[in-house]
Amino acid sequence: MARKDELGEWGERVAGEFLEANGYVILDRRWRCARGEIDIVARFGTTVAVVEVKTRRSVRFGHPLEAVTPAKFARLRALAGEWCVGHDTGSRQLRIDAIGIVGDGKFVESLDHRIGVFA
């Protein structure tokens, strides 16, 4: 496994722990369909959050969330719709979140949870 994939997997684990610690229930991880992959799907009360996780070792090349471009965000919206088709959660609201993590695979330098983003 490539180093960057290892870092990404670590970041998704950290994000999952962070969400659970904040009262979210993880419904799905790494959910795949023909159009792409959702990192985490979590429920908080009656809201389902589709969470994109971005991890970088440093901010030398910009903040990790700067990599969530409008094109990527548009794809995330479509994927969120696809996920809902196969899962009846009984929830009323759907939200897209982004979590940006700066860390080296062991220690978390910073973690940003942006709730309900739009681009």
Add this chain to the structure above:
Amino acid sequence: MSIGRTRSIALSGLGGRFVDIEVDIAAGLPALVLIGLPDTSLGEAKDRVRSAITNSGFAMPPTRVTVNLSPASVPKQGSGFDLAIALAILAGTGAVPADSVAGCVHLGELALDGRLRPIAGILPAVVAARDAGATRVMVPWGNRAEGELVPDVTVIAVASLAGAACEHGANVVAGDVDPIEAPVEPGVVSSSVDLADIVGQPDLVDALIVAAAGGHHVLMVGPPGAGKTMLAERLAAILPDLDTDDAVDVTSVASLTRVAHTSRLITRPPFIAPHHTATSVAMVGGGSGVIRPGAISQAHGGVLFLDEAPEFSSAVLDALRQPLESGDIVIHRAAQSARFPARIHLVLAANPCPCGRAGSADSTCECTPDKRRRYLARLSGPIRDRIDMRLAVERVSRATVFDSDSPRVTTTVARERVTSARAAAIERWGRTRPDATELRTGRFRLAPATVRAIDAALDRGAITMRGYDRIIRIAWTLADCAGTTTPTPEHVGRAYFLRQGVAS
């Protein structure tokens, strides 16, 4: 989350108004969004501001940054909002004290390395800011001399974004930067033309002085090489220096047309001679997007010289009619309108016929009478009616050219005569050009005996009412030049001759 605010100026013509710049730094994916009717060059401000902020030792917030330029209905153009946008963002993040930024007007374009580039139109923008009540204006270092021409406002010149932040009390090291200077214009050669260069045309020199004293529009008709251009250039030279208000207007128009090092007000009347291929837009101003001043506004306070006037397209010439009467020009476009000053001294030059030889001594003109008539008829009636003086310029003979004994009037002497004649007019009327009605009624009305000749001409239909008014105006100028208190019948007669001098 947090809001940063500041102000800048959007120019429209020579006027300007405040633009409030609000920055909202909100949770969301990193993005810089610019709203409020920006044009393309302003839309690109996003990329300049982002680079300048990071290269000045600040961090661009990794969140959603919304920049709103208000009022949204005012079209905004150009790169002059960069500094204001960058400082409002930094005020929003807390890197720079928000109170200080909000209380100052900011003008200037950012370079990618964070330095400030000089922009065009600083003088009218600073004047507009002051008139709208601003007390502090921050301008690029390269524009400092131009900004400091405006009294009653504190102009702060800064070389870089970091320097601007320091000025507002931010905790940042500005460091030494190499400031970007405005390009220095190739030295304006102080006009070396002198009225004394003109030989053998004493009548024309006198007429020129009268034209300068009264601000009368002139048409010169004569064969090529008779000295029409030479005379026109010297007309600008014998006009007195501009007063302060006019100097600010002239310098402001010049400031709008280019970015250049301006360290003092332009005090000499401009001389603008557009080529006869000029379009209406080049003449009166306009353009898509940015409305720019045309030749008529660049000649404000000075001479607009149209050589080969019949070669200009008639639409271009007729576009001059309205500004000649009103002294300014308002240009309307779908999105906005702009007002520019346009009080000009119009000087037209024309050959008597297409080949130019009609009426000369050798008389080798081959133009048919019809061709000749049509040539001068290209100057439409309304334009000709607005011309006060029509002068026939003849070629000078060899004898007069080399007759060095004849007395000649120098520019200095002529300018003194013009200045004293204008002073007399201002003392009488309070300004140099009175209303026509003022001259026809009340105490300035001339005695019937004085105006008998032109009354008869008016009755015959030989002159229009406008022409009548203009003759009276010239007569007053002649009286002022001669130092008499009211025009005599001879002055009126001479004025009639100057106006009708060339059959057309």
